[in-house]
Amino acid sequence: MKNALIRIPLLLLLLTACGGNGNTSLEELLASGSLEQIKEKKKALAEEQRALATSLRRVDSAIQSRELKKNVPLVSTLELSPRPFVHYLELQGDVQTRQNVLLYPEMAGTLVRVLVKDGDAVAKGQVLARIDDGGMASALEQLRTQAALSETTFERQKRLWEQNIGSEIQYLQAKASYEAAVNQVKQAESQLAKSIIRAPFSGIVDEVMQEEGSTVNPGAGMPVFRLINLAEMYVQVDVPESHLDGVTAGKQVQIFIPVLGDSITTEVRQTGNYINPANRTFRVEIPVPNKGGDIKPNLTARVRINDYTNPEALLIPPGAISENSQGEQFVYVAEGVGDDQVGKAVRRVVRTGLAQGDVIEILSGVSEGEYIIIEGARRVREGQAIEIINRA
Numbered sequence: 001m002k003n004a005l006i007r008i009p010l011l012l013l014l015l016t017a018c019g020g021n022g023n024t025s026l027e028e029l030l031a032s033g034s035l036e037q038i039k040e041k042k043k044a045l046a047e048e049q050r051a052l053a054t055s056l057r058r059v060d061s062a063i064q065s066r067e068l069k070k071n072v073p074l075v076s077t078l079e080l081s082p083r084p085f086v087h088y089l090e091l092q093g094d095v096q097t098r099q100n101v102l103l104y105p106e107m108a109g110t111l112v113r114v115l116v117k118d119g120d121a122v123a124k125g126q127v128l129a130r131i132d133d134g135g136m137a138s139a140l141e142q143l144r145t146q147a148a149l150s151e152t153t154f155e156r157q158k159r160l161w162e163q164n165i166g167s168e169i170q171y172l173q174a175k176a177s178y179e180a181a182v183n184q185v186k187q188a189e190s191q192l193a194k195s196i197i198r199a200p201f202s203g204i205v206d207e208v209m210q211e212e213g214s215t216v217n218p219g220a221g222m223p224v225f226r227l228i229n230l231a232e233m234y235v236q237v238d239v240p241e242s243h244l245d246g247v248t249a250g251k252q253v254q255i256f257i258p259v260l261g262d263s264i265t266t267e268v269r270q271t272g273n274y275i276n277p278a279n280r281t282f283r284v285e286i287p288v289p290n291k292g293g294d295i296k297p298n299l300t301a302r303v304r305i306n307d308y309t310n311p312e313a314l315l316i317p318p319g320a321i322s323e324n325s326q327g328e329q330f331v332y333v334a335e336g337v338g339d340d341q342v343g344k345a346v347r348r349v350v351r352t353g354l355a356q357g358d359v360i361e362i363l364s365g366v367s368e369g370e371y372i373i374i375e376g377a378r379r380v381r382e383g384q385a386i387e388i389i390n391r392a
Helices: 002-032 035-070 136-162 168-193
Strands: 074-079 083-097 100-103 109-114 127-131 196-198 203-208 225-228 233-240 252-257 262-267 281-288 300-313 329-335 342-356 359-364 371-375 385-391
Touching (some): 002 035, 083 342, 136 168, 252 281, 262 281, 281 300
Parallel strands (some): 074 385
Antiparallel strands (some): 074 371, 083 233, 100 225, 252 300, 329 371
């Protein structure tokens, strides 16, 4: 602007000088010149007048532009273009396992053998401990001997009966004696089996709670072992009912376990069908792979469930959104921007969706390709002139 103002007096000085010389020449020309010379002089003066007028208009335009920009807010804009948007619901839960049980004795007696120690891996059905059976094993052998004798007697009586030798009552008595002996053996075997504590599933003996020589009793409520299977772990979280449609089986889940500093990517295995009336939530179960065995029951886990995905979302920073007294959310769009980056701020009422991190989805009110004012939006008014200093 300073350069333009400096050129004005210089131009006027030049024209004045030319005009002075021109006046002397003009007097002489008017006094003695020919008509053609006078017309030529008129033409030259007219051209000088037009050049001066053009220069003055350019100077006025520059002055006006500089004065206008003094009062124009400086803003930054963001061009709306579709891009992927993935929203995660963040919750907290605990790691659990269904195979985490306390093993109790099924009969009273002395714990004569403990065959495992803390941390041992065991297979399903493996013997973990034995309880003194109080002579039940010897009694079982006697019953088996009696059962074998009853079987032999029954087989002989059966063959005689088939040959029409002997009475029917003798055959039936032999059969009944044999069946009773077999049942007694089965009952004794079942009772004796209670003196053995076996692993109900494959896993790890987490703790041996009773030592050899101690007396155990089913009624005392004292467990002998804790057995855990760490292969089938899961996290259970309570999800608000408002996310019932977004959180379904198969949805991607990111699990972070702070203690281990480890993240796991998995999927929702099961969603509950019951809404808890106390907190208006439903249960979600997420499997947790545990090949290394580092994940333990009851560890705290942070869960991020992918409940919404839009591959072509219009996203803007939340700070670009304002709200009026009617509760309507709105943004400012830069319109009519010229080469000098000056335009006009136009208010648009918008409908927003979910937010994630530093962006929020715009569902309606603006279109792809428009420029949203993201910095300086709080300083502008509807229809106000703006100058864009940065476009994104």
